[in-house]
Amino acid sequence: MWVKDRLAAYAALTADYLRDRFGRRLREAGTPETLIAPMEYSLLGGGKRLRPALCLAFAELHGLPPGKVLPFAAAFELIHTYSLIHDDLPAMDDDDLRRGRPSCHKAYGEAQAILAGDALLTEAFGVMAETAPAVPEKAVLTALAEAAFAAGSAGMVGGQMLDMDYTGASGVSLAQVAAMQAKKTGALIRAACVCGAILAECAPQDVDRAALYGQSLGAAFQIADDILDVVGDETAIGKPVGSDQAMGKNTFPSLAGLPQSREMALAEADTAVRAVADHDGEAARFLRELARYVVDRVS
Amino acid sequence: MWVKDRLAAYAALTADYLRDRFGRRLREAGTPETLIAPMEYSLLGGGKRLRPALCLAFAELHGLPPGKVLPFAAAFELIHTYSLIHDDLPAMDDDDLRRGRPSCHKAYGEAQAILAGDALLTEAFGVMAETAPAVPEKAVLTALAEAAFAAGSAGMVGGQMLDMDYTGASGVSLAQVAAMQAKKTGALIRAACVCGAILAECAPQDVDRAALYGQSLGAAFQIADDILDVVGDETAIGKPVGSDQAMGKNTFPSLAGLPQSREMALAEADTAVRAVADHDGEAARFLRELARYVVDRVS
Numbered sequence: 001m002w003v004k005d006r007l008a009a010y011a012a013l014t015a016d017y018l019r020d021r022f023g024r025r026l027r028e029a030g031t032p033e034t035l036i037a038p039m040e041y042s043l044l045g046g047g048k049r050l051r052p053a054l055c056l057a058f059a060e061l062h063g064l065p066p067g068k069v070l071p072f073a074a075a076f077e078l079i080h081t082y083s084l085i086h087d088d089l090p091a092m093d094d095d096d097l098r099r100g101r102p103s104c105h106k107a108y109g110e111a112q113a114i115l116a117g118d119a120l121l122t123e124a125f126g127v128m129a130e131t132a133p134a135v136p137e138k139a140v141l142t143a144l145a146e147a148a149f150a151a152g153s154a155g156m157v158g159g160q161m162l163d164m165d166y167t168g169a170s171g172v173s174l175a176q177v178a179a180m181q182a183k184k185t186g187a188l189i190r191a192a193c194v195c196g197a198i199l200a201e202c203a204p205q206d207v208d209r210a211a212l213y214g215q216s217l218g219a220a221f222q223i224a225d226d227i228l229d230v231v232g233d234e235t236a237i238g239k240p241v242g243s244d245q246a247m248g249k250n251t252f253p254s255l256a257g258l259p260q261s262r263e264m265a266l267a268e269a270d271t272a273v274r275a276v277a278d279h280d281g282e283a284a285r286f287l288r289e290l291a292r293y294v295v296d297r298v299s
Numbered sequence: 300m301w302v303k304d305r306l307a308a309y310a311a312l313t314a315d316y317l318r319d320r321f322g323r324r325l326r327e328a329g330t331p332e333t334l335i336a337p338m339e340y341s342l343l344g345g346g347k348r349l350r351p352a353l354c355l356a357f358a359e360l361h362g363l364p365p366g367k368v369l370p371f372a373a374a375f376e377l378i379h380t381y382s383l384i385h386d387d388l389p390a391m392d393d394d395d396l397r398r399g400r401p402s403c404h405k406a407y408g409e410a411q412a413i414l415a416g417d418a419l420l421t422e423a424f425g426v427m428a429e430t431a432p433a434v435p436e437k438a439v440l441t442a443l444a445e446a447a448f449a450a451g452s453a454g455m456v457g458g459q460m461l462d463m464d465y466t467g468a469s470g471v472s473l474a475q476v477a478a479m480q481a482k483k484t485g486a487l488i489r490a491a492c493v494c495g496a497i498l499a500e501c502a503p504q505d506v507d508r509a510a511l512y513g514q515s516l517g518a519a520f521q522i523a524d525d526i527l528d529v530v531g532d533e534t535a536i537g538k539p540v541g542s543d544q545a546m547g548k549n550t551f552p553s554l555a556g557l558p559q560s561r562e563m564a565l566a567e568a569d570t571a572v573r574a575v576a577d578h579d580g581e582a583a584r585f586l587r588e589l590a591r592y593v594v595d596r597v598s
Contacts, residue, residue, distance in 0.1 A: 029453035091409035110390035119452035126447030137436035148425030154328035
């Protein structure tokens with residue numbers, strides 16, 4: 001399947017960067033081995049590397065080759081990985097499993113997991129800053145500010161806070177869940193797309209289209225994820241089925257039902273496809289087929 | 300006392316920024332109130348605002364007015380505050396008190412404390428990025444990379460990891476403790492100085508002098524802190540005396556004794572003073588007197 005191969009090719013670029021250049025960076029800087037171990041355990045333990053792929057594809061769509069943007073793209077995986085480590089902590093979602101293996105704090109203990117997350121988040125911004133001068137400083141700073149906003153208190157971290165607030169709460173509306181998910185998962189996916197476009201120094205209306213693609217894909221992805229938590233295969237999703245319900249999470253399926261959730265996911269995917277309809281080439285094809293692929297898993 | 304007044308004046312600038320502009324920034328972005336509360340509890344709960352003062356003073360020393368560098372300087376306080384919140388967590392140093400009040404997780408719970416720390420760290424880089432274009436993009440990116448390195452896996456977070464590794468361990472040498480402290484406390488203090496100089500676009504040798512000042516002041520400060528943990532006044536230091544020993548921490552006093560620790564602190568302060576000896580003006584006077592003041596507390 002072409003889109004899966006293409007996603008795997010982007011993922012291989014990212015994984016190579018993380019294992020080789022980022023690993024060397026950590027060691028040459030004098031990072032303690034007791035910190036490198038939990039960082040690499042979580043970072044190199046698989047994953048689709050979706051966010052870097054989006055950043056690379058949007059840069060490519062606007063003429064910037066992957067080599068110039070790879071560190072910045074990989075920084076999204078550093079941020080995503082830190083968020084998974086912290087979300088799994090006992091004080092948060094208390095998940096023992098992640099991608100079919102013990103979560104970071106189960107493997108290394110809580111202190112090391114907290115610090116590994118802190119370190120991955122911090123390194124992400126260092127890596128981003130070093131995208132210059134291969135990419136002009138102004139574009140790098142604009143993209144970095146966008147990434148920080150998306151990952152920060154009004155984005156991903158704020159979304160996780162709302163998720164905790166809403167868990168087990170009654171009277172939470174579908175609109176509230178949608179807004180929470182737009183922060184928790186959507187903001188970083190959107191930023192990966194937007195930053196690819198910004199780093200390629202494309203026109204403002206193209207940055208807007210990248211944003212529209214990203215937020216629609218993010219919503220489609222999250223609704224599909226919620227659906228898979230109800231009807232999915234434990235081996236495929238790497239965690240127990242029904243864990244959202246067991247934790248009292250308010251999700252799209254729990255509030256709108258499965259059929260309507262599927263409709264919403266399909267509508268979001270359509271919007272994403274339309275946002276990049278005007279482009280030719282392999283990056284555009286990838287982005288369109290990816291949006292279809294995300295919802296094909298649940299339709 | 301002139302140096303205390305001057306430090307208080309810098310601290311007031313920083314506190315105003317954090318309370319007004321940063322607070323407004325959080326609210327306008329749509330940060331959940333449940334996240335703003337623990338962020339502001341820790342951020343606005345006092346503190347000397349030492350790191351921002353160093354950044355402001357080094358910028359001023361090289362001709363850049365505080366107004367242009369204040370957001371970047373305040374970002375060091377965001378990073379410092381996040382590190383205190385995470386260090387106090389039960390899985391880490393398990394401190395119930397901070398600056399004479401309940402620590403963040405005692406006041407808000409662990410999940411909110413972890414997320415407040417994550418958010419403060421992330422926002423710090425967003426704030427730094429927005430120092431441009433008042434300061435040229437290239438200088439901002441160079442300074443941001445410096446700050447990320449200092450706060451990251453080979454700097455502050457790595458130092459905290461080593462501190463945990465060494466706590467209760469036997470056979471830890473004075474050189475190991477010094478290297479650990481240089482990462483845990485020294486790196487961010489050094490970076491605050493270096494970034495002030497970089498943002499003012501001063502000559503490379505002046506950046507080197509800022510680094511020398513910062514690392515010497517950081518060492519003097521940390522040794523003095525260790526000494527105060529043994530002989531200090533609980534009200535003044537805001538936590539119980541003897542807590543290092545109670546936790547089995549290897550410190551300068553525990554490994555070298557009090558008299559030799561005092562000698563080392565004085566020698567570091569002398570180095571710091573010499574690093575800025577060639578400059579005139581109030582910023583230079585502040586930096587020299589600050590180095591003396593840090594060790595006056597223990598001599």
